[in-house]
Amino acid sequence: MLQFFKYVLATIVGLFTFIFLFFLLIIGISSIFSKPDVVSVKENSVLKINMNQQILENSSEADPFMELLGEGSNQIGLVQLKEAIANAKIDPNIKGVYLDIAYPVAGMATLDEIRKTLIDFKESGKFIYAYGELMSEPALYISSIADEIFINEAGGFEFNGLSSETTFLQGFFEKIGVKPVIFRVGEYKSAIEPFIRKDMSAASKEQVSSYLNGISNYFYSQIAEARGMSMEKTNEILNMPKIHTPEEAVEFGLITKTGYFDQFEDLLRKKLDIKEDKSITYIELNKYLKAKKLVKEGDRNNRVAVIIGQGNIVSGKSDGSNIASDSWIEELRKAVKDDKVKAIVLRINSGGGSAMASDIMWREIELAKKKKPVIASMGDYAASGGYYMAMGCDTIVANPTTITGSIGIFGMLFNAQELMNSKLGINFDGVKTHDYADFPSLTRDMSSVEKGMIQSNVEAGYEKFTTKAAAGRNMDIVKLKSIAGGRVWTGEQGKENGLVDVLGTLEDAIKIAAKKGNIDDYRVAYYPKPKNQFELIMEKLENSSQVRFEEYFGSLAPEMKNIKQIMEMDKLQAKMPFDMRIQ
Structure with a gap:
């Protein structure tokens, strides 16, 4: 009898597995052959961009599992992001951009490309408002060009300079009895240092200090210009031990306001000229990517x-x-x-x-x-x-x-x-x-x-x-x-x-x-x-x-x-x- 129930249970599990895989197959086939619906953009809409994700060069379609669960993706494609912002710039139904931003996961060059795209968007006369419950320096770098930069008054703020840290594994290899055998050319080719040292060599420190300071000078000069500050004043603030709260960030002109999200939305309503009891019409990035393309594509033969x-x-x-x-x-x-x-x-x-x-x-x-x-x-x-x-x-x-x-x-x-x-x-x-x-x-x-x-x-x-x-x-x-x-x-x-x-x-x-x-x-x-x-x-x-x-x-x-x-x-x-x- 026990064997009988065992086989019955196995059959039921197999059946459910088959149905699940068949369901996934149908979704996949339909996604290939079906023509995507064009999303309609309502008047007086705000393009909402969740920047608290990993930003890759190019992203795939929206994850069907996440869509079924009503959740967003954890990745954005730089290509898709810039295309959406460029389209929103000339879309009469999009009045502005709301950046939900606290900790974007991206390299410096990627952040800069996004920032330049947003600066171009502002040339249309449309607004950019940024809100975060906290704000990292990459978030501030992008948000610094916004018309309003809002941080939750109970949140945190980071503005203390850049650092670069390397993990060294020599001690680990010594403990387990493994010896790295190294071959290299070039005083600065320090890719092998984490395996044979417990700290950075003088040459490695020299080059890291050089490029890190080069990045820092560009990074903070852009923030300073956007916030109407001199580099001298910016460096003075960076060396202060106290810029950690939203209130201090407002005091030094790095952001515009502190408050809760409902207060941020009150500000948005005023900008959109809608009543206090009316909801703001947001359109998420993934949906907006399915809206009508207004940017001219050019000759398909060239x-x-x-x-x-x-x-x-x-x-x-x-x-x-x-x-x-x-x-x-x-x-x-x-x-x-x-x-x-x-x-x-x-x-x-x-x-x-x-x-x-x-x-x-x-x-x-x-x-x-x-x-x-x-x-x-x-x-x-x-x-x-x-x-x-x-x-x-x-x-x-x-x-x-x-x-x-x-x-x-x-x-x-x-x-x-x-x-x-x-x-x-x-x-x-x-x-x-x-x-x-x-x-x-x-x-x-x-x-x-x-x-x-x-x-x-x-x-x-x-x-x-x-x-x-x-x-x-x-x-x-x-x-x-x-x-x-x-x-x-x-x-x-x-x-x-x-x-x-x-x-x-x-x-x-x-x-x-x-x-x-x-x-x-x-x-x-x-x-x-x-x-x-x-x-x-x-x-x-x-x-x-x-x-x-x-x-x-x-x-x-x-x-x-x-x-x-x-x-x-x-x-x-x-x-x-x-x-x-x-x-």
């Missing part, structure tokens, strides 16, 4: 293709979170073969990765630019392998706060002999046919000859990198090497030393591409195409392991993920000094 690359550079096929050479090259070749595409923009947001994958993509760019203009647009990062991709382009456009350069190569292996033998009691033995048949090995010390073999490969990779960079920049190799060595620069510094041609946004890069492609009336096409709802459903089912990974490691998940990436890396890496956290 296109500028923008190929977006974001994340770590690897070989093979992309999982959606990285720049994988095979997948990326496939998109580039599509653009080159498409007769409607007259020019190409490579949007790069990467701190690098595999040296081999970077070189393979560089070669494809060299072939592409023989047929069409190819312009590089740098996002938050275009360093090391990211710069490798950009250096061959006809023109390089960067944001003043872009992290770029880091022209260098390193290699890293691990010797886990002590861990295996002494800590775990595991030993290895074997035979080989030739002297180096077991090279490289993770379970024994490397000989000086073996180390020399890898170091020579690293040095050859560096020579290849610098030679190609010098050729791409039309720069003498001696001068190029003087600014290489793994040194990281801001976009502004890169413009001064010749690594960058133009300081500007993605839109500036698109305009340059169109001019070089001899087209005036054109439309912009983004690749790869964002995922549809069916693809999102399948991805959610496949990615449950990542959720378990983060739950298991908790706050250590980012560090364990970095170690996992290191273990999966190619032998040679063209990667930024380390994963920087500017806060």
Whole structure:
């Protein structure tokens, strides 16, 4: 009898699983073949933008699971965000923008692009109001151009400067009996420092201080200008220990008012000229993206293709979170073969990765630019392998706060002999046919000859990198090497030393591409195409392991993920000094 109930229960569970998966399949198929409804925008509406999310270069369609639950997404695409704001600028039914903003998750260049788009929106004469229960410095940077900046009077406020912190793992490896074996070229190529040191080297501190101060000067000068303050006064406030409350932020002119959300809405009603007992008509960003497009798209036969690359550079096929050479090259070749595409923009947001994958993509760019203009647009990062991709382009456009350069190569292996033998009691033995048949090995010390073999490969990779960079920049190799060595620069510094041609946004890069492609009336096409709802459903089912990974490691998940990436890396890496956290 117990066995009978066991089979019945299994059948019921299987049936429900089948129904659930069938339901998801129907949703996915209908999302592919159904024509999306155009959302109607009511008169006197306010575009509400929830900025408290991760901001990526390009986002997929709204997550169907989140929509079913009545919840929003936790990601925004920079492309979609700017398109919506540009459309709202000329939409007669949109009277202004409400920024729900406290802690946007984005790099400095991304924040700057959003801010510039909002400044352009204000040229229409429409208002921007910002409200947050608290406000971080990235939130203030965007909000500083708003007509009204409101913080909940019980909230918090951050205005104390920028810092960069690195996690060092030498002590951890010593405890578990693992020795990192390092190979590198360049005094500033400090990507390996977290594995072999317990603090920053003098060279690393020098370059981090240089680019951090460069970013800081730009970042706070923009806030100062928007709030009608001098840089001298701004720096004085930044060094004060007391700017932590909304009231103090109002006192020093950094925000306009404090209050609760109902008081903020009272202010909005006055601006919209509606009665106190009437509700404000908000339209959320995701819905507004489905509204009628008012911005002219241009001639469909003349296109500028923008190929977006974001994340770590690897070989093979992309999982959606990285720049994988095979997948990326496939998109580039599509653009080159498409007769409607007259020019190409490579949007790069990467701190690098595999040296081999970077070189393979560089070669494809060299072939592409023989047929069409190819312009590089740098996002938050275009360093090391990211710069490798950009250096061959006809023109390089960067944001003043872009992290770029880091022209260098390193290699890293691990010797886990002590861990295996002494800590775990595991030993290895074997035979080989030739002297180096077991090279490289993770379970024994490397000989000086073996180390020399890898170091020579690293040095050859560096020579290849610098030679190609010098050729791409039309720069003498001696001068190029003087600014290489793994040194990281801001976009502004890169413009001064010749690594960058133009300081500007993605839109500036698109305009340059169109001019070089001899087209005036054109439309912009983004690749790869964002995922549809069916693809999102399948991805959610496949990615449950990542959720378990983060739950298991908790706050250590980012560090364990970095170690996992290191273990999966190619032998040679063209990667930024380390994963920087500017806060």
